[in-house]
Amino acid sequence: MFEIFGIPSQALFSQLLIGLINGSFYALLSLGLAVIFGMLNIINFTHGAQYMLGAFAAFLLLQYTGIGYWPALIVAPVLVGLIGMAIERTMLQWLYKLDHLYGLLLTFGLALIIEGLARNYYGSAGLPYQMPEALVGGYDLGFMRLPIYRAWVIVASLTVCLATWFVIERTRLGAYLRAATENPALVRAFGINVPRMITFTYGFGVALAAFAGVMAAPIYNVSPQMGSSLIIVVFAVVVIGGMGSIMGAIVTGFGLGVIEGLTKVFFPEASNTVIFVIMAIVLLVRPAGLFGRRA
Amino acid sequence: MLDVCAPLLAVENLQAWYGESHILHGVSFDVHQGEVVTLLGRNGAGKTTTLKSIMGIVGLREGSVRFETRELIGLASNQIARAGIALCPEERGIFASLTVEENLLLPPVVKQGGLPLDVIFELFPNLKERLGSSQGTKLSGGEQQMLAIARILRTGARLLLLDEPTEGLAPVIIQQIGKTIRTLKQQGFTILLVEQNFRFASTVADRYYVMENGRVVEGFASSELDANLDKLHDYLGV
Numbered sequence: 001m002f003e004i005f006g007i008p009s010q011a012l013f014s015q016l017l018i019g020l021i022n023g024s025f026y027a028l029l030s031l032g033l034a035v036i037f038g039m040l041n042i043i044n045f046t047h048g049a050q051y052m053l054g055a056f057a058a059f060l061l062l063q064y065t066g067i068g069y070w071p072a073l074i075v076a077p078v079l080v081g082l083i084g085m086a087i088e089r090t091m092l093q094w095l096y097k098l099d100h101l102y103g104l105l106l107t108f109g110l111a112l113i114i115e116g117l118a119r120n121y122y123g124s125a126g127l128p129y130q131m132p133e134a135l136v137g138g139y140d141l142g143f144m145r146l147p148i149y150r151a152w153v154i155v156a157s158l159t160v161c162l163a164t165w166f167v168i169e170r171t172r173l174g175a176y177l178r179a180a181t182e183n184p185a186l187v188r189a190f191g192i193n194v195p196r197m198i199t200f201t202y203g204f205g206v207a208l209a210a211f212a213g214v215m216a217a218p219i220y221n222v223s224p225q226m227g228s229s230l231i232i233v234v235f236a237v238v239v240i241g242g243m244g245s246i247m248g249a250i251v252t253g254f255g256l257g258v259i260e261g262l263t264k265v266f267f268p269e270a271s272n273t274v275i276f277v278i279m280a281i282v283l284l285v286r287p288a289g290l291f292g293r294r295a
Numbered sequence: 296m297l298d299v300c301a302p303l304l305a306v307e308n309l310q311a312w313y314g315e316s317h318i319l320h321g322v323s324f325d326v327h328q329g330e331v332v333t334l335l336g337r338n339g340a341g342k343t344t345t346l347k348s349i350m351g352i353v354g355l356r357e358g359s360v361r362f363e364t365r366e367l368i369g370l371a372s373n374q375i376a377r378a379g380i381a382l383c384p385e386e387r388g389i390f391a392s393l394t395v396e397e398n399l400l401l402p403p404v405v406k407q408g409g410l411p412l413d414v415i416f417e418l419f420p421n422l423k424e425r426l427g428s429s430q431g432t433k434l435s436g437g438e439q440q441m442l443a444i445a446r447i448l449r450t451g452a453r454l455l456l457l458d459e460p461t462e463g464l465a466p467v468i469i470q471q472i473g474k475t476i477r478t479l480k481q482q483g484f485t486i487l488l489v490e491q492n493f494r495f496a497s498t499v500a501d502r503y504y505v506m507e508n509g510r511v512v513e514g515f516a517s518s519e520l521d522a523n524l525d526k527l528h529d530y531l532g533v
Binding site: 175178179182185187188191192 | 350352403
């Protein structure tokens with residue numbers, strides 16, 4: 001046992017780990033928000049509810065069909081993504097030309113409805129979800145114990161985030177997406193079905209949230225309000241990183257998770273507010289966000 | 296002389312609106328296979344809107360746009376592009392978040408018979424040197440214009456709509472664009488050109504249409520140019 005700045009290393013590293021876990025979820029969720037905002041110009045307030053739906057989908061799949069954690073990591077995001085695409089086709093697509101406010105109100109209302117329905121049927125106590133057996137247990141690293149599941153969450157989230165970044169920034173499909181974000185009419189006039197691309201983009205952003213929800217299910221309980229408490233912080237992360245920046249969302253997500261964790265060690269009283277303090281400072285100094293491009 | 300072949304593009308009584316404002320009031324003209332046709336007219340006459348309406352990117356349009364044997368008026372712009380028409384917009388539309396190479400390769404191939412990249416680089420040697428450039432919009436205005444034309448040559452579209460390709464460019468680059476348009480014509484491309492620069496247009500065009508207040512008011516072949524010069528000066532106010 002050794003000490004760093006008078007803090008036992010064990011406490012420091014375990015808070016760092018918790019910070020990275022939270023950061024994994026911040027990154028996945030803010031990445032989805034950034035992708036959606038870039039393409040649809042919609043601030044997706046339903047994102048927290050869609051994260052919750054991912055966790056519920058995993059729970060229900062296990063309960064009623066016996067589909068376990070590993071398949072659920074794919075199946076639940078696909079299902080929730082499809083619901084998202086239906087929402088985009090039937091509702092969101094009419095709002096693109098209007099002020100941001102309309103998209104915000106609609107998605108916020110949808111979040112309330114989805115969470116209300118979940119609370120109505122499953123109560124607010126929270127439902128347990130078993131950790132997959134392969135990931136139970138932990139490693140002893142000497143200076144701290146590393147639970148396998150937490151390590152998996154960090155690795156999986158980082159992998160999905162970087163894969164998303166790669167597809168958007170380095171592939172032909174990504175070039176279509178970036179171009180359509182800048183000038184959808186011209187990209188469409190080149191022969192690309194932009195409306196369909198928008199639908200899939202929304203479905204993908206929502207699927208990212210649902211993926212985070214499935215990964216969260218064994219750590220936190222599956223409960224209707226699990227998304228709404230998280231999403232406020234995630235929006236602060238997005239504001240700090242800058243709307244629409246892919247790498248910005250990933251870096252800020254993990255970075256702020258770690259900062260939050262460290263604050264718990266060094267100044268616990270501020271741990272719940274530190275992200276919002278940073279947000280206020282960033283808004284004053286760089287209103288477009290750390291990685292944001294000025295519109 | 297009797298014209299036995301049907302026009303490649305036939306625009307008839309085309310009307311277009313941006314929101315409440317009625318911009319085109321019945322535009323009619325046609326373009327034949329292999330021709331370079333120029334739309335002349337003052338600012339606000341409706342030239343750019345005519346190109347955008349053919350491409351399907353205005354709010355609302357009515358009338359008829361026939362391309363080959365198909366009626367395009369009811370189609371979405373991505374379907375129109377797939378029919379084999381490509382637009383080089385007035386503002387060039389180079390994407391800042393794409394590299395030069397990504398910009399060049401962005402428009403998907405819609406038909407067989409597009410120009411291969413090596414032929415495109417023969418036409419625009421400077422582009423090849425700038426391929427590695429990180430951001431399409433870091434190119435000079437002339438290079439951006441070359442890129443905007445180059446990227447639609449790959450797609451196999453045989454009708455090119457070029458919206459003021461010489462705007463704001465230096466004379467030496469304007470000459471290069473003129474040379475390119477003549478080469479493309481030799482290659483069998485059909486080109487509908489919008490120009491304010493009448494001098495430039497006269498070096499490439501087979502036929503002219505003059506637009507005023509959202510209508511085509513005059514049309515003549517380049518052989519009739521001299522006879523129409525006075526009238527043109529009136530229309531264009533030059």
